[in-house]
Amino acid sequence: MSYLFPSSTITFDAALRDIASGSPKARAFAAHALGDVTEPAARKRALDALIRALGDDRPEVRAEAASSLGGLAEPGALPYLIKRLDDGVAAVRQNAAIAIGMMRAPDGFDPLAQALAEGPADLRFQAATSLAEIDPVRSFEYVLKALGDKDPQVVGAAALSVGAIASELDEPERKAVAKAALTAQLVNGDAGARFDLAYALADLDDPAGKAELAKALTDEGRAWDAVTALGRLAAAAELAEAVTNKKSPAEAATLAAGLLIALEPDHLAARKLLIDSLTSRKVHVRGIAIEQLTLVGGAWAKRPLENLARSGKGADLLEPIASALRAIGDKP
Numbered sequence: 360m361s362y363l364f365p366s367s368t369i370t371f372d373a374a375l376r377d378i379a380s381g382s383p384k385a386r387a388f389a390a391h392a393l394g395d396v397t398e399p400a401a402r403k404r405a406l407d408a409l410i411r412a413l414g415d416d417r418p419e420v421r422a423e424a425a426s427s428l429g430g431l432a433e434p435g436a437l438p439y440l441i442k443r444l445d446d447g448v449a450a451v452r453q454n455a456a457i458a459i460g461m462m463r464a465p466d467g468f469d470p471l472a473q474a475l476a477e478g479p480a481d482l483r484f485q486a487a488t489s490l491a492e493i494d495p496v497r498s499f500e501y502v503l504k505a506l507g508d509k510d511p512q513v514v515g516a517a518a519l520s521v522g523a524i525a526s527e528l529d530e531p532e533r534k535a536v537a538k539a540a541l542t543a544q545l546v547n548g549d550a551g552a553r554f555d556l557a558y559a560l561a562d563l564d565d566p567a568g569k570a571e572l573a574k575a576l577t578d579e580g581r582a583w584d585a586v587t588a589l590g591r592l593a594a595a596a597e598l599a600e601a602v603t604n605k606k607s608p609a610e611a612a613t614l615a616a617g618l619l620i621a622l623e624p625d626h627l628a629a630r631k632l633l634i635d636s637l638t639s640r641k642v643h644v645r646g647i648a649i650e651q652l653t654l655v656g657g658a659w660a661k662r663p664l665e666n667l668a669r670s671g672k673g674a675d676l677l678e679p680i681a682s683a684l685r686a687i688g689d690k691p
Contacts, residue, residue, distance in 0.1 A: 368392075371401055378408050378420075386412065387419045394427025406433050413439050418448040425451060429458025437462060441470045449481040456482060460489025468493050472501050480510040487516040495524045499533065506540055511549030518544070518552070522559025534563055542567045550574075554581055561588035569594055576601045582611035590618035598622070602629050609636065609644045617651025624655070634663045638672060649676060653683040657690045 369377070369392045378389035390412050393405040409431070412424035425443055428436040436458075443455035456474065459467035468490065475486035487505050490498035498520070505517035518541055525537035541560050545568055547553050554575055557568025572588050575581040576597070589597045601607045601615035613636045616629040623629070633656075636648035645667070652660045661684065667673040668680045 371396065371405075375404060375408055378412055378424075383417045383420065386415060386417065387423045390420055390423035390427055394423075394430040396431070402431060402433070406431060406436060410436055410439050413443055418446075418451050421446065421448070422450045422454045425454035425458050429454070429461035432462045434462070434464060437464050437467055441467065444470055444474050444478070444482065449479070452478075452482050453485045456485040456489045460485075460492035463493050465493065468497065472498075475501055475505055480513055483508060483510065483513045484516045487513060487520050491520040491524055495527065499524050499537075503537070503540055506544050511547060511552035514544065514547060514549075514552040515555030518556045518559040522562035526562045538563055538565050538567070541565075545571065554585070558584060558588045561591050564591065566592050566594070569597065573597045573600065576611065576615075577604060577606040577608075579608050582608045583614065586611045586615045586618065590615075590621075593622055595619060595622045599626070599628070602626075602632050609639060609641065610647055612636075613644055613647045613651065617647075617655050620651075620655040624657070630659060634660065637663050637667045642672075642675060645672060645676060646679065649679045649683050653679070653686045656683060656687045658687070661687060 369389065374389040374392045377385040378393065381389060390409060393409055396402050396405040406428070409424045409428050412420055413428075415421050415424070421443065425440060428440060440455045440458050444452050446452045446455065456471060459471060471486045471490045471493070474482050475490060478486065483505070487502050490501055502517045502520040502524070506514055506521065508514050508517065521537050521541060525534045528534070538560065541556050541563075542565070544556050545553055547556065553568070553571045557571035560566070560568040561572065569589070569592060572585045572594075575585040578585070582601070586598065586601055589601075598615045598619040601612055602619060604612075607615070612632060616632040616636070619626050619629040620633070633648050633651055636644050639645050639648070649664070652664065656664075664680050664683055668677055673680055
């Protein structure tokens with residue numbers, strides 16, 4: 360995890376001072392800041408200070424130190440991060456697992472594999488992801504086995520790793536094994552796990568979980584990922600549902616409209632939604648609409664884009680609007 364800090368800056372020397380003797384909040388902030396050091400000599404001093412901070416009596420300091428060490432990716436920190444996999448606080452051991460994965464150090468593989476097999480659920484959850492970052496091929500059997508974990512969040516994390524690994528491998532047999540194992544787990548009693556399993560299957564171009572993805576189209580937290588996966592499956596009917604359902608989050612519906620037009624260029628409802636999204640009160644929704652029109656827009660989108668450029672709502676989006684208009688060009 361990452362703790363929230365004010366958007367202020369701190370000098371390197373002040374960070375070294377505070378991480379050693381500041382208040383708990385100051386120590387945590389300093390540990391957070393030291394992860395951004397780039398100058399070689401300063402990195403060595405930051406590394407030493409962060410390793411010491413892994414032994415701090417406050418968990419928020421240890422967690423931030425582990426996170427920053429992952430960012431520095433210095434091999435000398437690995438043994439100290441491995442020790443933190445046994446920390447009594449979930450946030451610390453999770454950040455240690457994340458950091459080990461970020462470092463991609465082969466010596467971190469076995470400790471994470473053991474954590475996946477025997478650690479608490481929160482650590483097993485993170486280990487399923489970090490193992491795949493270190494060695495995707497070697498980790499495949501470990502994360503495949505974790506699909507049978509009793510904790511649904513671990514199952515979900517393992518599923519996403521299985522899908523990501525198998526999709527990158529040019530090995531039909533391993534992909535077939537992954538698809539069969541993921542499909543078998545779609546009966547999981549937890550909706551979140553089923554969604555992750557379905558998403559992983561979509562990574563492998565397998566529609567077995569399409570119904571689970573469709574169920575999430577009105578879920579604020581999952582709709583975007585559901586649309587992304589359905590787009591990969593070229594699931595036009597489900598994408599059309601996302602476009603026309605008033606309960607679909609605006610961001611996901613706008614993405615769905617673009618993906619649907621890529622499949623069915625004359626889909627009028629999808630065109631209308633993209634045009635309407637150009638005047639959304641949310642600037643990021645307007646941005647998504649412009650991005651999609653850059654990819655699939657035709658002459659029908661020119662005037663709405665030009666109108667947006669001339670309006671106050673387009674003031675911060677002039678460059679992407681211009682890019683969209685150039686991409687559309689003379690398309691019919």
